Amino acid sequence: MPTPDPAAEPDLERVRVEDLPDHVGRDVRLRGWVRHFRSSGKIAFLEVRDGSGEVQAVFPRDQVDDGSWETLDEVHYEASVEVRGTVEEDERAPGGHEISATGLTLVGPSEDYPIQPKEHGVDFLLDHRHLWLRHPRQVAIMRVRNEVVRAIRDFYYERDFVLIDTPILTGSIGEEAGTLFETEYFDEGAAYLAQTGQLYAEAAAAAHDRVYCFGPTFRAEKSKSPQHLTEFWMVEPEVAWLDSEGNMALQEEFVTFIVKRALERCGDELETLERDTGPLETVLSERFERMSYTEAVESVRSDGVEIEWGEDLRGEAEKALMEGRSRPLFVYDWPKEAKAFYMKVNPEDPRTVKCDDLLAPEGYGELIGGSQREDDHDILLSRIREEGLPEEAYDWYLDLRRYGTFPHSGFGLGVERTVAWICGTEHVRECIPFPRLTNRIEP
């Protein structure tokens, strides 16, 4: 039998794997990539993945034409193919459905595909990130990320927040010096990649009352940890007339919304990832705990961790603090010195500022950093001077306090950390399609 030209069978309906159960008994064609293949002499099996799922195609020798049978010999891992055949229910097939194939076309061969169905080292996988993305585990993580991003946009849209896209190229303005990526900008001197969109979002909050920005941010920190990227996505709402208390309430509502959405819509993905969803379920059941920084210091001291008031709660201290907790924890009102210049000085205790960190359980660290912003012009200016920041660059920012200043608060949530926590991955590098790390800018 000659190989049929697929174009000559225009009536053959093309289906996606997820729609196969609705096509039992029908002749169809399916396009995708070969995830795995086995041959038994007179019968061969291809596992084909098409983005909507995976299905096994069965090729008995006496059922397929000669050309298709020879094509089977040329099929390797991740070759792209078109399979033609009949959809059948079969208990022996993974997923319960299979294609009893009659024809096969090799669309794109795939010689020596580097990634095998076995364990690989992280460095090798990151070198092949463009291919690693095809792995079921990576597919699942990206789908969770997709759903988290949708949840973020839905959450703010439903609450009448206006999306404000803040610039990525900025002048010398940010949270602090020393961790900015620098590039030349025509005759204007240096430009810097944005560490945050917050300052711009604050300007827009005076126009719209409630806004958010959502995009990539950049930090030139030589951090080597499972929670750091040099390029990461952050969503930063900014709300007029909101105080620190209300800010935490918004954060809690937001995080709960995202987790709930992921549990509702990503059950299959979390199963693929073998994520124990128990800890995530408890997030939805009760309020998040709140603890002042001072209380937190006392708490970790009683656990035997040596720490001075004023130090950051990292590493061992954070571990001790989160020990035995299954829900995120707010730590609020931190020492001024440990935090950014724009945070509002606490009138009740000027050593501290009105801010909060939201710490994730299970060792996932800081999901959110938020604060009420300093709305007094003179205090803000003195804070800028104290931190030794370039005053001229912050002149427009100070304008916001000169013209109709207003109490306002906001926060930033790291998307990759959130996805890592929901997916249960060991490292945020798996939670963004093409991670940028201190030692990696390709692919």
Place this chain on the structure above:
RNA sequence: UCCGGGGUAGCUCAGUGGCAGAGCGGGUGGCUGUUAACCACUUAGUCGCGGGUUCGAAUCCCGCCCCCGGAGCCA
């Protein structure tokens, strides 16, 4: 930057002073229901780089590079 672990076939690794190895992948052949199939044969090396010790170094010593984990720094 510091501490620890590591770098041997395309991949994952074993080999700690005496012939360079295994599994997977690739290739060839066999097998009509496989599930990371199985069986047989086969292919494949700058033992990270440079120097040194030794009759002899993947193995011991010195320097350097790179990766991973932790610390630091930080969302």
